[in-house]
Amino acid sequence: MRLEKEILRYSRLNGYPIDEYAPVVCSCGCRELQLFSDDTEGGAFSICTKCGSEIDIENSKGYMEDTFQNLCQCDNDRMELGVGKSVYPNTHEARWIYVGAQCGKCNLVGVYVDWKES
Ligand SMILES: [Zn+2]
Ligand SMILES: [Zn+2]
Numbered sequence: 001m002r003l004e005k006e007i008l009r010y011s012r013l014n015g016y017p018i019d020e021y022a023p024v025v026c027s028c029g030c031r032e033l034q035l036f037s038d039d040t041e042g043g044a045f046s047i048c049t050k051c052g053s054e055i056d057i058e059n060s061k062g063y064m065e066d067t068f069q070n071l072c073q074c075d076n077d078r079m080e081l082g083v084g085k086s087v088y089p090n091t092h093e094a095r096w097i098y099v100g101a102q103c104g105k106c107n108l109v110g111v112y113v114d115w116k117e118s
Contacts, residue, residue, distance in 0.1 A: 002102065002107075002109050003023075003080065003082045003100050003101070003102045003109045004021045004082060004084070006100055006109040006110060006111065007021065007082060007084040007098050007100040007111055008021075008084065010098060010100070010111040010114075011084055011086060011096070011098055011111075011114075014096070014098075014114065016086035016095060016096040017086060018084035018085055018086050018098060019085060019086055019087045020084065020085045020087060020092070021082060021083070021084045021085075022082065022083055023080065023081070023082045023083075024046060024055060024057065024080075024081035024082060024083060026048035026050065026051065026053055026055060027053060028048060028050055028051040028053065030048050030049065030050040030051065031080045031081075032048075032049045032050065032078045032079070032080065032104055033046040033047065033048055033049060033055070033078070033079060033080070033081050034046060034047045034049060034069065034077050034078065034079070035069070035070040035077075035079060035081060035099070035101055035112060036067050036068065036069050036070070037064075037067075037068060037070055037099065037112060037113035038063075038064040038065055038066050038067060038068065038113075039068070039113050039115075040065070040066065041063050041064055041065050041066075041115075042060065042063060042097075042113070042114075042115025042116065043057075043060035043061055043062075043063045043064035043113075043115065044057040044058075044060055044061075044064075044099045044112075044113050045057055045060070045061045045064075046081055049078050057081075057083060057097075057099055058083065058085075058094065058097050058117075060097070060115070070101065070112045070113070072101070072103035072105065072106060072108055073106075073108060074103060074105055074106040074108070076103050076104060076105040076106065078103075078104045078105070079101035079102060079103050079104055080101065080102045080104065081099060081100070081101050082099075082100050082101075082102075083097065083098070083099055083100075084097075084098040084100065085097055085098075086098075093117075094117045095116065095117055096114065096115070096116050096117065097114060097115055097117060098111050098113075098114040099111070099112055099113045099114065100112065
């Protein structure tokens with residue numbers, strides 16, 4: 001809940017407020033994930049800390065060039081992730097994607113990567 005609010009706040013400042021929000025959950029049911037992203041090209045994927053599965057976020061992994069692991073300010077790498085989307089009016093077609101995380105250790109929330117869909 002806090003994470004969704006933070007993504008909403010961030011997206012409003014960005015000029016493309018989110019219309020849709022969904023938490024990232026591994027197929028094994030685990031929500032404690034590691035986040036990897038490319039803030040330049042715009043893309044992200046996560047790895048489940050329980051089963052090791054890789055989760056491609058919004059089919060963006062193929063666009064990534066430099067992969068950077070996102071850590072919380074407290075150095076923790078296990079986070080709950082959520083994806084917010086701003087969509088074109090009257091569609092579900094995304095125009096801007098935001099990936100936020102809530103630290104499993106210190107509870108800090110933030111948007112770690114966002115990109116415009118083209
Ligand atoms: Zn898993
Ligand atoms: Zn933390």
